[in-house]
Amino acid sequence: MRLGVDVGGTKIEAALVSEDGKIINRIRTPTQDSKGRKVVINNILSVIKKLDKKNLSVVGLSIAGVIDEKGVLSCPSNLKCLEGVNVAKELERSFGKKVLQENDANCFVLAEYKIGAARGYKNVVGIILGTGIGGGIIINRKLYKGKTGGAGEFGHTVISANKDFETLCSGPGIVRRYRDAGGKIKDPNPEKIFASKELIARQVVEDTYNYFRIGFVNIINSLDPDIIVLGGGLSNLPLYSRLNREVKRYVIPALAKNVKIVKNKLGDSSGVIGAAFLH
Structure with a gap:
């Protein structure tokens, strides 16, 4: 079982995903970007914790913007409050588990490559x-x-x-x-x-x-x-x-x-x- 989180400008979606790519359970909550960084981080944490399983050691995070080699987010067009933030580190600090983050378009192509239109x-x-x-x-x-x-x-x-x-x-x-x-x-x-x-x-x-x-x-x-x-x-x-x-x-x-x-x-x-x- 895997846990993925997609952070968009209007909503945050988290899902438990099977090894063959089927969504077992999902949950959504508003992003609330206008309320600032702490609120958005807490909203991400809330959906993760609702779906977390004891045997999950890693969470994957999809987020719009450029993520540099240090994990810092820049140019997040719909998430201005997260400019210059290492979102994965912020979550790890509160959550206690490893968080891997990637640009949303990279997550899109990875999903389509693994089990979608580009499989094979x-x-x-x-x-x-x-x-x-x-x-x-x-x-x-x-x-x-x-x-x-x-x-x-x-x-x-x-x-x-x-x-x-x-x-x-x-x-x-x-x-x-x-x-x-x-x-x-x-x-x-x-x-x-x-x-x-x-x-x-x-x-x-x-x-x-x-x-x-x-x-x-x-x-x-x-x-x-x-x-x-x-x-x-x-x-x-x-x-x-x-x-x-x-x-x-x-x-x-x-x-x-x-x-x-x-x-x-x-x-x-x-x-x-x-x-x-x-x-």
Whole structure:
């Protein structure tokens, strides 16, 4: 039995996970980031203690942001109160058990590699497309984090005239471009924009495919993965047929033969499952 915890901007989820990746029990609680570091740490501890078993010696933790070689968290976009904090150490101090922590996108790709859409593949890229864009990389069956722990920050790659992937293709980025173009859909979101026949919406969708193509072609030409797995809210859009077709037109031919872009299999559970598999 393994215990994984996924800390997000709005909720904390903990789950007991079997050795084959099945969730046995789970519990959720609000994160309450606005109330400060101590409250968030205590909220994490509360869900851990409710699921803790005597024979569990290690807890895995998934958290947004860059975790350096010393375990210090930086750039946690939805968890500002944890900037500069070694969350694992804080928990160990109160909990008395070993805590292993990893970036949420790394936990996502690890879960999909272990038991999800990328099971059986050797070189995997996982990309979370949601309110932001982040990624995780597995090379030769091992998680690749880079020198400072920031490998896979694909959202910050520049793909058009000083604008990065996240600015253009995250959920808020797509909506922002639509509104700036004068779109008339009430309360627009990416799903409404992609489904609309409105001329402005159709142009925004075309531009989005173009930006996606540039971003994914760059990733494939740089890393030569076997498979790219998409997660996050935007992974539910009907992207895959066209995206695979267009990307293969622009990738180096030798790399285009086998690589494919697919939807995740684990949904919202990838964070806690990946965290559980950190140990």
